[in-house]
Amino acid sequence: MKCxxxxxxxxxxPKIIILTDKMTDEISEMMKRLSETYMDSIAVFxxxxxxxxxxxxxxxxxAEKQKVLIQTVSGIYTVRSRLYELEEKLDSKIFVRISNSEIVNSxxxxxxxxxxxxxxxxxxTGNIKTYTSRRYVSKIKKLFGI
Known part of the structure; x- marks a missing residue:
């Protein structure tokens, strides 16, 4: 590949143009990565x-009691977004879903x-203990090479 x-x-x-003879998985992945913009801060209540x-x-x-909560070392906050919306906006290399109701910072x-x-x-961090669900165990093991 030439750059x-x-x-x-x-x-x-900046404008990025990809010149190619056919669409491949590699080009699709590259376009996806280039178009991704992750949020670096969140408005919480x-x-x-x-x-x-x-x-x-x-x-x-x-998620707990029909609310989405964000926990930091300094406290617990509520947010109006849904869990799946936050998952889409956060960097998938850092934030990983461990159950249907929880995403953690790896x-x-x-x-x-x-x-x-x-x-x-x-x-x-902060001595917070949680558990993955069975559905996400293989994903977690693959992510960490276990």
Whole structure:
């Protein structure tokens, strides 16, 4: 594959053009990656009102009692987005879904207990203990090379 960059003052925003004879899986994946924009902060609600938190500070996002909650080391906040909407907007290399009701920041995982049959115990920063569902065990093992 050849790569070329052309500097032109007429272009105020970068433009990427792919020239090829046919569409391949590699090109589709490249286009998907180039078009992805991940959020780097989230507007959350607390007893103090609306706050902006950095995504890198998020330990986990989970659903409980018909609400979506975001937990950081400093507290728990509510958010109006649905879990699947947040999953689409967050960087999939960092945030991983471990059950139908929970997404965790893989950089905040301190240890995993794989001794239990059918599930994985996950210990997160701040001594937060959670579990994967059976449905997501193979995905987690593949992600971490277990």
């Amino acid at each position: 070329e960059v052309s500097i032109d003052p007429a272009y105020k925003e 607390s007893d103090r009102g609306v706050e902006i938190i950095e995504c890198k500070d998020v330990v986990r996002i989970y 950089k905040k995982i301190t240890s995993m207990d794989i001794s239990m049959t059918g599930t994985i115990g996950v210990l997160l």
